[in-house]
Amino acid sequence: MAEIVYLNGNFVLKNEAFVSPEDRGFNFADGIYEVIKYYGGKPFRYADHMDRLRRSLREISIDFDNLDQFEVVFQTLLEQNGLANQEAGVYLQITRGSHTRIHQFPESIKPTVYATAFPFSSKWDQLKNGVKVITTEDIRWLRCDIKSISLLPNVLAAEKAYEQNAVEAIFIRNGMVTEGSHSSFMAVKNGVVYTHPDSNLILPGITKIVIREICKTNNIPLVEEPIPASELMAMEEMMIIGSGSEVTPIVRLDESLVGDGKPGQVTLLIQEKFFELTKR
Known part of the structure; x- marks a missing residue:
């Protein structure tokens, strides 16, 4: 056709x-x-x-x-x-x-x-088993809140991830985690979900809006504040979210396992609730 x-x-x-x-x-x-x-x-x-x-x-x-x-x-x-x-x-x-x-x-x-x-099919293997991501310096401009077609820094980061057999690159700016090259980023510690607040440094994600609602409905604490890169490996779960990523667990960050190397329970609950919404 x-x-x-x-x-x-x-x-x-x-x-x-x-x-x-x-x-x-x-x-x-x-x-x-x-x-x-x-x-x-x-x-x-x-x-x-x-x-x-x-x-x-x-x-x-x-x-x-x-x-x-x-x-x-x-x-x-x-x-x-x-x-x-x-x-x-x-x-x-x-x-x-x-x-x-x-x-x-x-x-x-x-x-x-x-x-x-x-x-635009869901990537069920990644959704079920989780993925590897890498970290990289956030070299983008200061208006990441605009969904601009000027994506060269994102492309460079995505290529760097691909070369390291990872599916996404997570940006670090001034020691703080911002977002992925084509997704939003969330992490979990002690049952609390952490993510960067909306600002000029990240794109206001649509899936992020949905997850805010899921967390509120299911009594999952959500804190929107920058995550220091130095504290990333203390996080028990991580996920990338977006229209393409949906709710994808991260099981490896750079060369280290996230948690026990398997999708975490909070991530899987959010994922389950997300797909309940898409089925409606």
Whole structure:
């Protein structure tokens, strides 16, 4: 089946979708994106993703407010690509648009809007058995709260993890754990879940919102404060969370086992409650 994508108001074959070489997303990474997971053909936390998208657009001053169209656009993409009623994802990217290359914001410019659908199955082996992650220095800019398409530091960190047979790189900034290259990070000690508070240093994760709710409903203490890197190995459990990671236990950090080297009980409880929500 030929892949269908959405570009600037039209559904077209992917191999016929073209963006100008003058697009500011191409020249400056001047744009933002979102990824939404669909379970059984239904989007998970769609409104939260749209709220974050709206905030990212506002933070970099892209004038685009026609977000109501996307629910239908995404559903159409899923249907036209044979992905309805299964686990799938939709990627949406909005750049400032095309213009002769200048650094300041051009006047009278129309955003470039691109969306595509793709298979997005849960990685059950990792979810069941846990994964290895590494730590690395957080060299990103100071507005990580914007879901920017400028992801080169994340790519470099992810490649470093891959080279060490790990699935994720956990960032350390000024001695404190921030987040992963493509996920949020949580750790557990004495039954208490710890995670970095929302700030300019991390992306406000949608799955993190869900886990806040799970912890509150199930009386699991949750503390949002930076975790010192020096205290990481004192943690009994760790997990990476996100639309792709869902709730994945970490069983090895760098070359050390986390806890007893098996997914922890608090992590597994949160994971169980998470998938109860996705099944709804």
